Amino acid sequence: xxxxxxxxxxxxxxxxxxxxxxxxxxxxxxxxxxxxxxxxxxxxxxxxxxxxxxxxxxxxxxxxxxxxxxxxxxxxxxxxxxxxxxxxxxxxxxxxxxxxxxxxxxxxxxxxxxxxxxxxxxxxxx
Amino acid sequence: xxxxxxxxxxxxxxxxxxxxxxxxxxxxxxxxxxxxxxxxxxxxxxxxxxxxxxxxxxxxxxxxxxxxxxxxxxxxxxxxxxxxxxxxxxxxxxxxxxxxxxxxxxxxxxxxxxxxxxxxxxxxxxxxxxxxxxxxxxxxxxxxxxxxxxxxxxxxxxxxxxxxxxxxxxxxxxxxxxxxxxxxxxxxxxxxxxxxxxxxxxxxxxxxxxxxxxxxxxxxxxxxxxxxxxxxxxxxxxxxxxxxxxxxxxxxxxxxxxxxxxxxxxxxxxxxxxxxxxxxxxxxxxxxxxxxxxxxxxxxxxxxxxxxxxxxxxxxxxxxxxxxxxxxxxxxxxxxxxxxxxxxxxxxxxxxxxxxxxxxxxxxxxxxxxxxxxxxxxxxxxxxxxxxxxxxxxxxxxxxxxxxxxxxxxxxxxxxxxxxxxxxxxxxxxxxxxxxxxxxxxxxxxxxxxxxxxxxxxxxxxxxxxxxxxxxxxxxxxxxxx
Numbered sequence: 001x002x003x004x005x006x007x008x009x010x011x012x013x014x015x016x017x018x019x020x021x022x023x024x025x026x027x028x029x030x031x032x033x034x035x036x037x038x039x040x041x042x043x044x045x046x047x048x049x050x051x052x053x054x055x056x057x058x059x060x061x062x063x064x065x066x067x068x069x070x071x072x073x074x075x076x077x078x079x080x081x082x083x084x085x086x087x088x089x090x091x092x093x094x095x096x097x098x099x100x101x102x103x104x105x106x107x108x109x110x111x112x113x114x115x116x117x118x119x120x121x122x123x124x125x126x
Numbered sequence: 127x128x129x130x131x132x133x134x135x136x137x138x139x140x141x142x143x144x145x146x147x148x149x150x151x152x153x154x155x156x157x158x159x160x161x162x163x164x165x166x167x168x169x170x171x172x173x174x175x176x177x178x179x180x181x182x183x184x185x186x187x188x189x190x191x192x193x194x195x196x197x198x199x200x201x202x203x204x205x206x207x208x209x210x211x212x213x214x215x216x217x218x219x220x221x222x223x224x225x226x227x228x229x230x231x232x233x234x235x236x237x238x239x240x241x242x243x244x245x246x247x248x249x250x251x252x253x254x255x256x257x258x259x260x261x262x263x264x265x266x267x268x269x270x271x272x273x274x275x276x277x278x279x280x281x282x283x284x285x286x287x288x289x290x291x292x293x294x295x296x297x298x299x300x301x302x303x304x305x306x307x308x309x310x311x312x313x314x315x316x317x318x319x320x321x322x323x324x325x326x327x328x329x330x331x332x333x334x335x336x337x338x339x340x341x342x343x344x345x346x347x348x349x350x351x352x353x354x355x356x357x358x359x360x361x362x363x364x365x366x367x368x369x370x371x372x373x374x375x376x377x378x379x380x381x382x383x384x385x386x387x388x389x390x391x392x393x394x395x396x397x398x399x400x401x402x403x404x405x406x407x408x409x410x411x412x413x414x415x416x417x418x419x420x421x422x423x424x425x426x427x428x429x430x431x432x433x434x435x436x437x438x439x440x441x442x443x444x445x446x447x448x449x450x451x452x453x454x455x456x457x458x459x460x461x462x463x464x465x466x467x468x469x470x471x472x473x474x475x476x477x478x479x480x481x482x483x484x485x486x487x488x489x490x491x492x493x494x495x496x497x498x499x500x501x502x503x504x505x506x507x508x509x510x511x512x513x514x515x516x517x518x519x520x521x522x523x524x525x526x527x528x529x530x531x532x533x534x535x536x537x538x539x540x541x542x543x544x545x546x547x548x549x550x551x552x553x554x555x556x557x558x559x560x561x562x563x564x565x566x567x568x569x570x571x572x573x574x575x576x577x578x579x580x581x582x583x584x585x586x587x588x589x590x591x592x593x594x595x596x597x598x599x600x601x602x603x604x605x606x607x608x
Contacts, residue, residue, distance in 0.1 A: 005375075005408035010420035020420040035404060039350035040373055047426050092407065118411040119418040120379065126416055 001117050003056050004091045007048045009117070011103035011110070013125040021052040022101035022110065024059045029099075034092045041084055044091060045075050057090040065090055128161070129183045130221040130319050132297070133171045137340070141216045143525035143541060144343050145175065145186055148214055151346040152185045154178055163226070165313035171218070171262070172297075172317070180222070184322045187220035215339045221295065221319030230277055233316045238280065245281075248292050248320065255283045256290035262299040262312065274298070278318075293321040337529075338366035344525065344541045345429035345499045347372040352407070354427045356414050356487060361398070361406070363431050368403040372428075377410040414483045419491070424548060430488050431499045434480050477503070481516045482560045489520040489556065490548045498542045504528070506536050513538075516563050519555045520546045 011019030050069035057065055064086050074083060100109040101117055108125075111118050133141045142160065149158050159176040166172060177183050224245070225237030248255070257278065259271040266274075274296055283294075297319070302312040341363055347353050349371030355363050358376025368374050398405050412418055481502070488498040498521065504513050515523065515538070525541035546552060 002408060005410065008420060008423055008426070009418045012416055012418045032405075037350060037373070040352070043350070043352070047423070049420075049422070116409050116411055120411055120413055121416055 001096045001112050001115050002092055003053055003060070003094055004044060004048070005117070006056050006096075006101070007053050007091075009101065009119065011106065011108060012119075013103065013106060013108060013121060016103065016105050018105045019103055021049070021056065021104070023104060024056055024096065025100040025102060025109070026060055026096055027098040027100075028096075029060050030095050030097055031093050032095055034088070036085065036088055038081065038084055041088055041091070042075055045087065046072070048091070053090060057094065060094045060096065062090055062094055127178070127180065127183075128174050128176050128223065129180075129322070130223045130317055131173050131175045132218045132221070133173070134216050134218050135171050137216060137336075137527070137529060138169055139527035139529070140340055140539065142173070143527055144214055144216055144340055146525070147344045147346055147541070148186045149177060149182055151343075151348060152182045154182050163315060163317075166315075167309050167311040170311045172312070172315075174223070180322065183220045186214045187217050187322050215336055215343065219295075220322040221317070222322065223317060223319045224294075225318045227316055228314050230274070230316065233318060234277075234280060237278075237318055249282055253291040254289075255285055255292050255294060257283065257285075257294045257296065259296045259298065262297065263302050264298075264300055266298075295319055295321060335362070335366070338362045339369075341431050341499050341539065342366040342370050342372075344539065345431045345497045347429055347431070351428035352426065353429045353431060354491070355432045356430065356484065357432045357434050358406075358409065359433075363433070364406055365398060365403065367429075367431065368398060368406075373404065374406045375408045375410075375427075376406055377412045377414070379411065379413050414487060415479070417487065424490050425493045425496075427491050427496060428493055429497045429499065430484075430492060432484070433501045434477070434484060478516075478560075478564050482564075485516060485518040485521070485560075486553075486556065488542070488544070489518055489552065492544045494544055494547060496544050498540075498544070500540055501537045502540050503535065503537050506530070506534055514563070514566065515540055517559050518542075519552050519559065520544050520548060 006022065006024065009020070009022060011022060013019070051067075054065045054067060057063070066083075070083055074080070075087075095115055096112050097115050099112045101112060102109050131145065146158060154177060157176060157178050161174040161176070162168065162170065163172050163174065175183075222244075224240045225233050225235075227233040227236050257275045259266060259274050278296075295318070297317040299312045299316075300314050302310040342353075345353065345367070347367040347370045351372045353364065353367040353372045353374050355361075355374070355376045356378075358364060358378045359380075361376060364374040364376050410418075481500075484498075484500060488496075492498060502515060515526070517523075521542035522545045523540060523542050525539070527539045528536050529539065530536045
């Protein structure tokens with residue numbers, strides 16, 4: 001599971017209002033190289049919650065992202081790609097293979113196995 | 127500019143929408159138009175299409191040699207292009223028409239009146255040609271072909287048969303056979319045109335792979351885009367989108383299909399690995415009826431492409447278990463020690479509900495002008511009464527292509543474009559549309575009815591009685607529906 005995915009998910013148990021962001025319990029983390037695609041990254045940048053991405057990256061051992069969300073103009077400009085490359089690494093190259101995502105409100109754990117998070121709810125949670 | 131577009135004679139309903147979607151992808155503005163050759167019926171493989179540039183026509187028709195053949199998932203290997211560009215699957219060729227006629231004298235007049243300014247760039251002394259003869263519905267001997275090529279002496283070509291700069295074709299056809307008493311689709315006609323692509327043989331096609339590519343083309347999947355399949359299964363749709371350069375994401379309620387497939391070398395991951403494609407950005411196990419997206423997330427997917435479960439083979443499911451959904455049993459609590467490996471039970475998920483969830487998801491998560499492409503089952507109605515498709519205020523239906531599956535049952539590929547942003551007001555209007563649709567279609571769309579329609583043994587007395595009055599509006603070619 002990549003951090004791009006993690007940035008999109010929240011706990012959806014009935015009644016939960018604060019299900020995002022899910023805390024990461026990492027058992028196995030690997031890095032997988034992905035082709036750098038600036039257009040795609042720019043499109044994603046507009047959609048992600050920056051602070052939560054930074055936090056999630058830290059929990060997987062990557063602390064290179066700046067705390068504060070960069071200005072959109074910095075991302076858009078074609079000149080300096082170093083920030084985009086860091087975003088690329090955090091968003092797409094870090095993988096949680098085994099572990100769990102934990103709901104901040106209820107503590108419910110959503111398991112992650114072979115890189116696939118299981119977000120299905122139990123019968124009494126729907 | 128008008129071009130002659132020659133289609134493969136298959137999946138007739140899918141041909142033009144695919145070209146239209148690709149034209150839009152390659153930058154066509156509003157000037158796309160279609161025209162039929164004189165006396166040809168709409169089912170003909172020959173159509174004239176108006177496009178604003180030759181470049182667009184070329185891109186639609188472009189092919190290159192296919193990658194090395196793999197015995198396992200060979201169906202996909204036949205469609206791979208070297209640079210991952212989108213190609214028209216049903217387009218056999220695109221040609222700049224230099225002349226046409228019902229006989230060779232007419233053809234000669236027509237070619238001679240084709241402007242010299244358009245001809246000369248290709249008749250320059252340093253460029254070479256090959257002229258080939260293609261016939262439809264008949265066969266010519268080698269001598270007969272040569273005779274026709276030689277008759278074109280009035281065009282000063284410089285011939286090179288092995289590696290020509292340009293390929294020209296004489297396409298000759300006679301009146302096609304009658305079809306169930308309907309008008310023949312072709313009349314005697316000869317076309318002469320310059321081919322807009324390099325010739326490559328693709329070989330026999332596999333339906334599944336072909337359809338996945340058609341769907342990806344309908345969705346305008348291309349580099350830089352994010353494509354999502356909420357019923358990913360074995361991932362064939364995502365593979366085709368990835369082949370066209372898109373980033374992909376998939377979800378499914380059935381973890382076993384997603385994670386394990388049919389074994390370690392035959393699952394979603396191996397499909398991608400085999401062809402050196404970028405793996406999906408994400409695969410998730412989730413229920414589309416209870417999606418886990420955070421509330422602020424919207425307009426993130428460029429396209430959603432899927433084949434939702436109809437309840438015939440796959441059987442749609444959602445969380446809750448049959449008895450719970452019916453209300454006969456209260457939701458139960460799984461004991462703490464059994465929770466970790468508990469696989470939640472799932473119950474029947476009607477098609478209508480499933481489509482509603484899909485439209486809701488798409489309305490919220492697609493970017494503006496993003497495309498939703500999905501299959502929808504229809505009963506083939508002998509009365510010819512109009513089929514109503516699901517609607518949503520955010521979407522405009524731009525293409526409907528029917529694929530006949532049996533005498534009773536078809537599926538249509540619907541292409542919808544998001545034209546309105548999602549909002550609470552829109553959601554309310556959508557809910558009313560959904561209720562109305564459900565009212566009218568519940569009776570025969572419920573899984574049970576589709577199931578019984580597909581598997582009902584045919585009644586012999588019925589067939590005899592109906593033969594005289596039954597008019598099949600879809601003609602068969604060589605005994606098959608196309």
